[in-house]
Amino acid sequence: MKLKFDSFIMALLIAIGLAYFFPQAVLFQDGQFLEAITTVGVSLIFFFYGLKLSITDIKYGLKNWKLHVVVQLATFTLFPLLVLALKPFITDVVQENFWLSFFFLAALPSTVSSSVVMVSIAKGNVPAAIFNASISGLIGVIVTPLWMSLFLDFHTENVFDDVYWGLIREIIIPVILGLLLQRYWVGWASKYSRQLAQFDKTVILLIVYSSFADSFSSGVFRTISRSYLIYVFVAVIVLFLLIYGILYVLTKYVLKFSIRDQVTALFCGSKKSLTHGSVFGKFLFFNNPSAGLYFLPLMIYHAFQIFLVTVIAQRYHRRKEAD
Template identity: 60%
Template sequence: MMKIKIDSFVIGLFVAIILAYIYPNLALIEGRYSLDSITTLGISFIFFFYGLKLSFSDLKAGLSNWKLHLLVHLSTFILFPLLVLIFLPFVKTEIQQQFWLSFFFLAALPSTVSSSVVMVSIAKGNMPAAIFNASISGIIGVIVTPLWMGLFLTVDHEFDFGHVYLSLFLEIILPVILGVVLQPYFGKWARKFSKGLSTFDKIIILLIVYKSFADSFIEKIFDTVDVWYFIAVFLGVIVLFGLVYFLIWYSASKLLKFPIEDQITAIFCGSKKSLTHGSVFAKIIFTHVGLGFGLVFFPIMIYHAFQIFVASIIAQRYAKRMDVKN
């Protein structure tokens, strides 16, 4: 009998929202010990540790399968946004624009790193290719995600490309480069304590989620929407995931006729979205545009929880299929 394990981080996300609702005052602290200061420093450490753990041998091993890489990244950065973009002509009201923009932000994000690789491992897919695609996706996203968002935020909201890219460079790219440079000295340490570093990552993300929702509760952002908004978010997440999953599966298995191991990698790397990058990008991109962080975050959180739940089931089924095949 297949067991479905509830991810503790998903539970933590909803606990963070509840705490933000009950006690939002921590978000009002300013100065050196403000949550903004703590999370900004924490983000830099997340990507510094990411650089320390990058394995060039694994990246090199997965480099040659260019058709698979192309499918994954076209799915992540082109297919996802286009599926949301086709609904733009139906956006009429301000709340519909907020709803659409939050989903478009979700669609423009890079793929996950750790969970994509974990799911491919469980499903017994092409691991070197999974590591390559998951690692490269975040770097591509630093460039592509702000470009996608800038197309629409410049219309009705202030969007400073220079400020966004400088912030992303200082908080993401520079720490990654520093981590890569220091990898020969501290790489083994980072891989040895990868579980502890993963816990650190999750704590920082939970703090960002708490701060975002606390600000939204203080500003009464959620008072502007009703229960149907949240139902629409849940349905939108299910439809978006289902469409992307089917199109990647069909492309990988029917059109490109990939071997089963490559199909698994394409599906799990191409259909995922990174909450880590989402929390960082939202913090930088939406700081000065006057949109409610809580509403922006909500589809990403629901998608994250949904993708872990569904991907776990699919991965275990693929694993059984591979066992039978072997």
């Protein structure tokens, strides 16, 4: 099996470049036009997700509760606590933004499609991966804002309620509508799954462009140095390897999972969702000039996890074929 170039990563870089050279689009009609497009786009993403969600696979995956507990605790507890442990060492505003961007990454849910694909390649427990990836996004709607509320000012003008209502309106309600209409449109969603995936990516690119255009316009990136970017890259790699290493030891030597369950725990528990991160960031960092900074580790983590987990998945696949 050969490694495939991920064109979406290049598209993310192009979106950031466009935001740097042409940030004017985000100012059109005071940003309301782009905001309306992304709002409708996000709602459609999760409506289509509801259409494609397999209730049968989720019910089947419920049986392996130990695996689910490990994945969800890794996603929403281990990740944030590892980053939280560094909070006492923050001494200035630049370090605060750096740390908060990683805490945002740590508080996010796991990916859906890529986790399931990688687990499938590695011959892992696919139904359990579908369950964990699906439930993770729904749990994140509640847990991620709670974690972030510890360090963002959500306590004025009902901002906290606005964040939750926004996430419910653009994620939960569309998913429910998709599930209700699944019996009528599931064939259509399956037939055009590739086009729907491209639509998802386009909406994410618009959100990324909007966030970075705001940050470039406000001049927030002028306050950081090249060494800042190097630190972000290094910290992303260290965080991934630390999480992956802990899960590897826990699932193999402590809990003694089977290879199939171990693969599922490693891949689902170590990943973070750029889709959910983009959507959550819309509400958590609304009108925040540092939004681009907060998205930076997430995008680098997204690229790194795809590259490294693809390599690892192929190794598991070859080992399984040899056995």
